[in-house]
Amino acid sequence: MIPKSHPRxxxxxxxxxxxxxxxxxxTSIHGLIAQGRGEAFDYLIGEKTTESALKAEKVAAAALxxxxxxxxxxxxxxxxxxxxxxxxxxxxxxxxxxxxLFHRTEERVNKIIQHLRSLGAKNLCTxxxxxxxxxxxxxxxxxxxxxxxxxxxxxxxxDGDRCEALVDMGKTVIAIDLNPLSRTxxxxxxxxxxxxxxxxxxxxxxxxxxxxxxKDALLGLVDEFDNRKNLADAVNEIAAHLASYQY
Ligand code: ATP
Ligand code: MG
Numbered sequence: 001m002i003p004k005s006h007p008r009x010x011x012x013x014x015x016x017x018x019x020x021x022x023x024x025x026x027t028s029i030h031g032l033i034a035q036g037r038g039e040a041f042d043y044l045i046g047e048k049t050t051e052s053a054l055k056a057e058k059v060a061a062a063a064l065x066x067x068x069x070x071x072x073x074x075x076x077x078x079x080x081x082x083x084x085x086x087x088x089x090x091x092x093x094x095x096x097x098x099x100x101l102f103h104r105t106e107e108r109v110n111k112i113i114q115h116l117r118s119l120g121a122k123n124l125c126t127x128x129x130x131x132x133x134x135x136x137x138x139x140x141x142x143x144x145x146x147x148x149x150x151x152x153x154x155x156x157x158x159d160g161d162r163c164e165a166l167v168d169m170g171k172t173v174i175a176i177d178l179n180p181l182s183r184t185x186x187x188x189x190x191x192x193x194x195x196x197x198x199x200x201x202x203x204x205x206x207x208x209x210x211x212x213x214x215k216d217a218l219l220g221l222v223d224e225f226d227n228r229k230n231l232a233d234a235v236n237e238i239a240a241h242l243a244s245y246q247y
Pocket of ligand 1: 033034035036037038039041081157158159160161176177178179182183184185194195196197
């Protein structure tokens with residue numbers, strides 16, 4: 001048991017969830033490395049949602065509400081860390097969940113689907129009958145009625161190549177990635193530089209707030225957003241946080 005008073009409680013609990021995910025067979029062993037890299041960036045960010053992240057989270061909520069065919073991609077880390085929160089977001093913005101794994105095995109896909117269903121997920125795309133162009137077979141498998149046809153795709157912790165393939169297909173790609181320098185962060189349409197544990201509930205909160213807004217207001221939010229500028233702000237916020245650190 002990790003005591004709540006431990007100064008690194010949140011971070012250690014998150015780590016524990018990933019380890020449990022690996023033990024249950026829903027998270028890949030590679031997920032541990034991804035989590036470690038994320039944690040390192042979260043430390044530099046100050047383990048809080050920055051202004052730039054909050055802005056991207058609001059724009060992401062608007063883009064999901066405006067979408068004709070939104071979808072939320074779920075991998076083994078997402079399923080371990082925020083399963084209930086991602087199901088809630090899926091319900092609020094009416095976007096199905098699709099399990100989409102970098103280290104894909106049918107066994108793990110099915111385990112994640114069962115895991116999500118056991119927690120109440122009803123809206124799931126479960127076919128694997130289409131391929132993302134330019135992505136090697138197993139990694140490119142998607143649902144022809146899900147990610148393949150979607151106009152807006154939320155990809156928490158996506159790989160750079162697949163993010164690029166989705167953008168090349170003309171989709172609006174919303175990435176959640178603690179590393180503002182990763183290929184995914186650099187290539188996405190809307191990049192949220194925040195921990196998924198904070199980002200997903202924030203997007204849900206904004207979606208609830210914006211749900212009854214006029215379409216024009218939502219379009220304005222999305223059109224005004226400049227991802228390159230916001231990424232530069234994210235890097236500057238890290239630099240400012242480091243500069244303010246008491247050595
Ligand atoms: P890319 O392929 O985009 O260049 P990468 O190869 O460096 O990225 P991957 O291992 O493909 O990275 O994906 C892991 C990414 O997810 C890392 O950039 C990491 O910072 C990020 N990440 C890991 N855990 C979290 C988390 N809890 N919340 C948000 N981002 C995270
Ligand atoms: Mg990668």
